[in-house]
Every structure is written in structure tokens, then in C-alpha cells.
Amino acid sequence: MHVKTATFVTSATKPAECPQSDVPEIAFAGRSNVGKSSLINCLVNRKKLVKTSNTPGRTQLINFFNINDALMLVDLPGYGYAKVPAKVRAQWRSMIESYLLSRRVLKGVVLIIDARRDGPNAQEVDFLNWLQKHRLPVLPVLTKCDKIKKNALIGQRQKNAHALGLEAQMLIHFSAKTRLGRDEVWEAIDALVMEE
Numbered sequence: 001m002h003v004k005t006a007t008f009v010t011s012a013t014k015p016a017e018c019p020q021s022d023v024p025e026i027a028f029a030g031r032s033n034v035g036k037s038s039l040i041n042c043l044v045n046r047k048k049l050v051k052t053s054n055t056p057g058r059t060q061l062i063n064f065f066n067i068n069d070a071l072m073l074v075d076l077p078g079y080g081y082a083k084v085p086a087k088v089r090a091q092w093r094s095m096i097e098s099y100l101l102s103r104r105v106l107k108g109v110v111l112i113i114d115a116r117r118d119g120p121n122a123q124e125v126d127f128l129n130w131l132q133k134h135r136l137p138v139l140p141v142l143t144k145c146d147k148i149k150k151n152a153l154i155g156q157r158q159k160n161a162h163a164l165g166l167e168a169q170m171l172i173h174f175s176a177k178t179r180l181g182r183d184e185v186w187e188a189i190d191a192l193v194m195e196e
């Protein structure tokens with residue numbers, strides 16, 4: 001997609017606070033600090049549309065961004081930060097799940113994973129399984145790929161794909177720093193949006 005306008009719409013903590021909207025929606029999920037804000041900012045060619053935060057797990061809001069009045073990108077709160085108490089984690093889960101299950105316009109979820117890690121953790125696998133169970137299309141993206149040597153990338157992708165139970169080719173190599181994979185992510189989003 002060629003991004004002409006990208007604007008913040010609103011923040012929500014529950015379905016009733018989500019904006020009324022008819023345009024297709026794509027949500028972004030990932031562990032705190034994975035590079036979710038950087039990924040969205042890279043997609044929309046803006047440095048600070050989504051505020052990056054050095055305090056992982058701080059924002060517990062669902063943020064909506066209007067793209068060209070034709071698409072909504074939705075930034076879900078980062079999860080899995082070790083210092084977050086179990087109670088807050090349970091609240092995260094309940095907030096995200098009620099959003100994901102109630103949003104009629106939702107076309108898919110971009111699941112962002114740090115390429116440097118040797119595989120997703122139990123929480124990430126669990127979340128993916130939950131998405132699949134509810135038949136929500138998932139677009140897995142391996143980010144921070146600039147931090148990995150080229151010849152190690154394929155192996156990292158294989159490890160992550162295996163742990164997630166996905167085909168390796170499904171995982172897009174991405175870097176917000178070099179913009180590697182930006183076009184592929186957009187193509188995959190456009191394809192999800194076109195799906196009935």
C-alpha cells in the first residue's frame with residue numbers, strides 16, 4: 001500500500017471504546033520491546049506515529065491508526081515482560097482477546113518475533129494457538145534481522161517456524177533499521193485485506 005496519510009485515531013481498553021469503523025483492520029502483537037512500534041512506523045514511513053517506549057509493558061492500551069481512510073492498523077499492548085505481575089498479564093490477555101473476538105472488521109494479526117532469539121517462548125506459542133483456534137489469520141514477522149549475520153538468518157527462521165508449527169517460508173524477514181522486508185509485509189497485509 002502507498003501510504004498517503006497516517007493518523008492516530010484513539011486508544012481503547014475495551015471493545016466499547018474501539019472506534020466504529022467499516023474499513024479493514026490489521027492488528028500487531030508481540031512481546032514488549034520486540035520492535036512493534038518501529039515496525040508500524042516503518043510501514044507508514046513515519047518516525048514517531050507510534051511512540052516507542054523504553055519502559056516495556058507500560059502502555060496497556062489498544063491504539064488505532066487510520067491509514068488513507070482505507071485501513072486501520074491496530075497496535076496491541078506488548079506482552080510477556082517479566083516484571084509485569086501475573087494479574088496485569090491476565091488483564092492484558094482478557095483485553096486483547098475481547099478485542100480480537102469482537103472486531104468484525106479484523107482481517108489478521110501480525111505476530112512479531114525477535115529474530116535473534118532461538119525460538120518463541122511458551123506465551124507466544126500459546127497466543128498463536130489461540131489465534132489459530134479462533135481462525136484469525138496470522139502473519140508472522142521476524143524482526144531485528146539486521147542484527148543477525150545473513151547466513152544465520154535462514155537457520156533462525158527455521159527454528160522459529162518449527163517452534164511455532166508453521167512453514168518457514170511464512171515468516172517474513174524484517175528490519176526497521178534497514179527496511180528489509182517492508183514491501184513483503186505490505187504485500188502480505190494487502191493480501192489479508194483482500195481476503196473475504
Ligand code: GDP
Nearest residue numbers: 032033034035036037038052053144175176177
Ligand atoms: P516495542 O516495545 O515492541 O514497540 O519496541 P520498539 O519499536 O520500541 O523497539 C524496541 C527497541 O528495539 C528500540 O530500541 C528500537 O530502536 C529497537 N529496534 C526495533 N526494531 C529494530 C530493528 O529492526 N533493528 C534494530 N537494530 N533495532 C530495532
